[in-house]
Amino acid sequence: DIQMTQSPPSLSASVGDRVTITCRASQGIDNYLAWYQQKPGKAPNLLIYGASTLQSGVPSRFSGSGSGTEFTLTINSLQPEDVGIYYCQRYDSAPRISFGPGTKVEIK
């Protein structure tokens, strides 16, 4: 089974900072990777799919990159409403999918 890891597990940054979250797959998954944001008490929300394609309606300060085994989610100019937990998800073997363990983002 391909394992997904994320780093860091949590981070605290100031409003306006650039934030980067990394997701790694134990084997190559091409670009079959999605990112989700989960705000407290809410269902996850799709941000990015295909490693770098922004879902409709998602603010342009979010971007994704990577392919193979290493992927990044970047938030340019962190906003207070970006607080939450961010998950990556592989779907190279869909419908057998799996998620990374999550990265908690807080405001300093």
Added chain:
Amino acid sequence: QVQLVQSGHEVKKPGASVKVSCKASGYIFNTYGIYWVRQAPGQGLEWMGWISVYNGNTKYAQKFQGRVTMTTDTSINTAYLELRSLRSDDTAIYYCARDIDFLDFWGQGTQVTVSS
């Protein structure tokens, strides 16, 4: 607009079964599959399985094989998750989500509490 609306909070005793529903609207129900994902308190997202609404094919996570059944009723655009032989560690929020390989629309979640 696409919506997935799930059934309400359930409280069950250990050993019981629970059936969670997920009613879809705003799209043609049988052209997308449905994923089920759960989240234990303070934990991450766990894939439970998937169902093809088109033909009823299912894929279940090994962990739940034998205890889970996913079904759909296309006449009322509703998907169901049944989990049997409940244990305390099945206490979680259960989500349905629309399948386009990734999960583009999610239900609001159903809290299932297993307690004696």
